[in-house]
Amino acid sequence: MTDAIELPIAANSDVVLVRQRVRTSAQQVGLSLVDQTKVVTAASELARNTLVYAGGGRVRIEVVGNGARGGLRLTFADEGPGIPDLELALTDGWTTGGGLGLGLSGSRRLVDEFDLDSEPGKGTRVTVVKWAR
Amino acid sequence: MERVPILKLGDVLIVSIQIDLQDQGVLALQEDLADAVVESGARGVIIDISAVEIVDSFIGRMLATIASISRVLDAETIVVGMRPAVAITLVELGLSLGGVRTALNLEKGVALLEDRDNARAVAVPR
Numbered sequence: 001m002t003d004a005i006e007l008p009i010a011a012n013s014d015v016v017l018v019r020q021r022v023r024t025s026a027q028q029v030g031l032s033l034v035d036q037t038k039v040v041t042a043a044s045e046l047a048r049n050t051l052v053y054a055g056g057g058r059v060r061i062e063v064v065g066n067g068a069r070g071g072l073r074l075t076f077a078d079e080g081p082g083i084p085d086l087e088l089a090l091t092d093g094w095t096t097g098g099g100l101g102l103g104l105s106g107s108r109r110l111v112d113e114f115d116l117d118s119e120p121g122k123g124t125r126v127t128v129v130k131w132a133r
Numbered sequence: 134m135e136r137v138p139i140l141k142l143g144d145v146l147i148v149s150i151q152i153d154l155q156d157q158g159v160l161a162l163q164e165d166l167a168d169a170v171v172e173s174g175a176r177g178v179i180i181d182i183s184a185v186e187i188v189d190s191f192i193g194r195m196l197a198t199i200a201s202i203s204r205v206l207d208a209e210t211i212v213v214g215m216r217p218a219v220a221i222t223l224v225e226l227g228l229s230l231g232g233v234r235t236a237l238n239l240e241k242g243v244a245l246l247e248d249r250d251n252a253r254a255v256a257v258p259r
């Protein structure tokens with residue numbers, strides 16, 4: 001079962017659209033209200049990161065399933081400057097953008113699977129999955 | 134850009150966020166509220182977020198900043214109506230909203246401000 005859509009993240013209004021689209025998909029997959037709220041919040045953080053740190057990018061929203069249960073996979077990709085030190089970037093409170101430094105580290109806590117792939121000069125890809133319980 | 138209306142009731146400003154705000158809208162609210170506190174001489178600010186479906190780190194920081202700004206301007210901020218799912222998510226995200234007073238709903242928020250005013254009247258007899 002795969003059902004995917006892709007959205008651009010090029011402006012602040014796109015961050016709102018990503019939140020709304022992720023909410024709709026999370027409901028479709030049957031996530032509980034708390035889990036919907038968690039994954040939408042994570043999506044908001046990651047979409048804003050894509051915009052602020054890379055100047056924009058895109059997100060792929062996929063409904064996934066492993067037979068037993070459904071889930072939502074979000075892939076945020078950009079061709080921005082990349083992250084030189086992944087471990088540091090995942091530390092609570094560490095920021096280069098003047099924020100609170102909770103975007104990456106906080107989103108990781110809100111989802112079930114979190115994968116960060118980045119290389120300086122080549123861009124960043126963050127993939128998260130939230131499973132229905 | 135969408136703007137959130139600021140209502141005045143006595144010496145309290147009341148804001149109810151009913152739309153999914155873009156980041157600029159959040160920043161505009163911060164500035165509008167600071168202006169409104171000074172202009173009206175309000176002693177309290179109540180922000181109702183009962184219609185808000187998520188509070189991410191940006192909105193969370195805005196709430197904390199509004200609380201700090203109003204404190205400097207001699208007004209107390211109370212955030213009311215947070216949904217349970219939002220509270221759970223906020224804490225897991227790592228935001229404790231330290232320095233922001235909360236109340237379960239608008240009525241309790243107003244009562245908190247009144248209690249504070251009464252305490253102030255007792256503490257400073259004329």
